[in-house]
Amino acid sequence: MKSDKYFVFDFDSTFTKVEALDILCEISLKGNPEKDNILKQVQDITNTCMEGNLSFRESLEKRLALLNAHKEHLTPLIDYLRENVSVSFKRNREFFETYSDNIYIISNGFKSFIVPIVKEYGIKEPHVFANEFEFDEEGNIVGYDQNNLLSGDDGKSQIIKSLDLHGDVYVIGDGYNDYKIKAAGFANKFYAFTENIERQSILEKADHITPSLDEFLYLNKMNTAISYPKNRINVLLLENIHPDAEKKLREEGYNVEIHPAAMDEEELAERIKNVSILGIRSKTHVTEKVLENANRLIALGAFCIGTNQIDLVACQKKGVAVFNAPYSNTRSVVEMAIAEIIFLMRGFHDKSMGMHQGKWLKSASNSNEVRGKKLGIIGYGSIGAQLSVLAENLGMDVYYYDLIEKLALGNATKCNSMEELLGLVDVVTLHVDGRASNKKIIDAYAFRQMKDGMILLNLSRGSVVDIEALKENIENGKIRGAAIDVFPEEPKSNDEEFISELRGLPNVILSPHVGGSTLEAQENIADFVPNKIMEYVNTGSTTNSVNFPNLQLPLLQNAHRLMHIHMNVPGVLAKISNILAEHNINVVGQYLKTNETIGYVIIDIDKAYDDAVIQALKSIDNTIRFRVLY
Structure with missing residues (x-):
């Protein structure tokens, strides 16, 4: 797709979760009794450079001297990196394919391991700028091409300058050299990417902090794999819920807050205002008064068996799906x-x-x-x-x-x-x-x-x-x-x-x-409940919900999924169908289930649709909640 916007991505700790030279060090030093000590030195050098406290050329020379790597070590490195592409990058593969003409990888890493990874996402090899290894006759890595602009401190800025891009340039990265592109005047904005690592000195210099690629695409109103950035989904976990639950929800990309004790009605009614997902155990009572303030709440997890501490009817009327762990303990x-x-x-x-x-x-x-x-x-x-x-x-x-x-x-x-x-x-x-x-x-x-x-x-x-x-x-x-x-x-x-x-x-x-x-029970609960909540957020599936009609739904490719929760009264489904027909929308799948209080319908439609459709569906009488899943 032709565009007047250009997107420049770093590779290490941005496109992938890791610093590739650190992993190459681990691979090349396998079996070496000094491995841990050398690896720590390499990581310290990397971090010092990324924070802007060491010249890149000096950091590169020091790291390569410690590596003791061979050409044969690159294959397992590439395999490892392929499995460790950043989660939000994997999720937004379509973005890279759609805007491949306008996407560049500019990295102080090395082409030998970068090109095999990024080309799988549709990024063109001529758009990849990186260093190159030098090998001796036996295949040992002995140095790098010192004439390459990216082996120097201002290499990224010089590459951008040489490209002479006519349009807005956005840089997405995690290090000081990424920021310097903007500082040199060759980019409109610098986005500090924090999905994998946060460097405080870099955050302070960023135009925007983007905890995921979803956030960047959302801010720039571009096509995304999901309707809403996961980092904007606020999760509140109360009552010392097992840390595995927090870890799982953070890995999904959610913004998670922990509170060790229960909350009374007044405190929870205040704290829940910006919460999308609430996790409780048995002592916290989620009442109708609490739910009156829960305008962003979409799911509630009871990390226990019982749900009597939750007003399930009020949750239904609010469009909040409740999940518990009926068998885990x-x-x-x-x-x-x-x-x-x-x-x-x-x-x-x-x-x-x-x-x-x-x-x-x-x-x-x-x-x-x-x-x-x-x-x-x-x-x-x-x-x-x-x-x-x-x-x-x-x-x-x-x-x-x-x-x-x-x-x-x-x-x-x-x-x-x-x-x-x-x-x-x-x-x-x-x-x-x-x-x-x-x-x-x-x-x-x-x-x-x-x-x-x-x-x-x-x-x-x-x-x-x-x-x-x-x-x-x-x-x-x-x-x-x-x-x-x-x-x-x-x-x-x-x-x-x-x-x-x-x-x-x-x-x-x-x-x-x-x-x-018990540790076993709490681990089971911490695995079960978040999985059900994430499945609901991602696909609309309500399997094991205690207050919603149960629907098991697959992920869908090349379509949008719309979720409509409404009071169980006659005529709502007909109104939904009429709106879609009026806008010439082709339905590729539809799922409906009701209970005595609410109706829950999932509609899968063709990719192309008008925003007016969304507003019309939201405006149907007796609508409780409407959500575009993806």
Whole structure:
């Protein structure tokens, strides 16, 4: 495409994620006991030069002297660089192909490894300006062409001057020599590219900071692979979510902010105003009041199983898709339940506390094996069912009760009512959600249905057990032991005191809501939830969303994907179709799914369309949210 704009890109740490000479050093020094020391010297020299504190010629000579490289090392280097092209460059391959006549690579690196990489993106070899290695007869790299302009300090500026480009020149790079092109008057603007590395001294000199190529293309209103730069998508993660989630979201290109504790309604309502993606665990409540301020929010991740802390209906009305991790910590909760059943049956907790106080409480009184005991499971979902299998393998007789018809696993016995179960078992464990109908299902009446000497576990929701009634039944001996991991009121952070009537009671294990807090579970959650959110942002897929109709959608090539969320009322789809027909838009794919509240439609259309189409689709009555995905 002919254009009066020219685009000059650096290669190292811009077109690719890395400095190629650093990688060549790693390859050439493989097996050398001084490898780490030499590599650090090379990297230090590179950084000093890029920050403008060392002449380029001097830095080049010092690095080449340390390399000890051979021509045969270039092949694995090229293979490595091919896999490490910057993510946003890979995503915008079409830009390079479309504007190939106006794109130049001007680098202080070397043609031997640059040309094989950039030509795969449609960049013409005559548009690549870089240094060239000198080899001896045995193929060793012994130097460089000192007559090449790019081997000197002002080489990039001199190359641009010699090209005599008639039009606006934009330079995109990460180093001091890239800035000098603008400083010398040969470029209109210098964009500091920070996707791979940030050099503070360079940021201060830039006309614009561009965290991705998407941002550069967005600022210049040029064709992009996505509708909105990912670096402008603000993510807020609360409650010490596992760092793998932060890493994954940052690698996707999002702007991520971390807050270690929960937030109350007022604080979150203020902080959420510019947030596009919110990540929480169980303590932060996302209410209708919070959502009133969440005008940019498109997705919410619950990095846990439950979603009762989220107003799902208000999220629907706001067009916010909610994702959780329904299975990621199942095993962790089950193992905790098994451990606590054994501990309570044997009285290990009180014996251990006694030992810490210097008391030797050796006795078999009230100490039993779990084998042959009856376990009652209230809530036979993924956790309850897996617990059923493991408990049976320990020799327990398993009974379960669930409001929904569930297939018994192994030899488990289904009970027709909770009262029936409570009258049969020696141990009862709760694995239900926090819906309003489950509030205080274990109350004074439920305790009266239980056998004397019962053991109770609650690893589900703090609201499902009447704490006052539990305390009374522990004190009168009806309950011989309890393990409670969740509470009606919990501290917002580790700095707050935990207050409970259960503190100090005998044979009672209290834990700070850690049923799913294992490294394995948190890693699983930190992998699962971000993947679902990114899939939704990138493709519109809502698989595993807890409040949106579930649609599994593929990535699409050579088309635009439009997402329309609306109230589930008659006629909306017809209006969408009419608008597309009026603008002579060809639909290449359409997906629709509804639930009782909202309709969710994805429309794939030909590349060519008028902006008036977008405005018309946004203006349809009962539209909740409209988004161009790509």
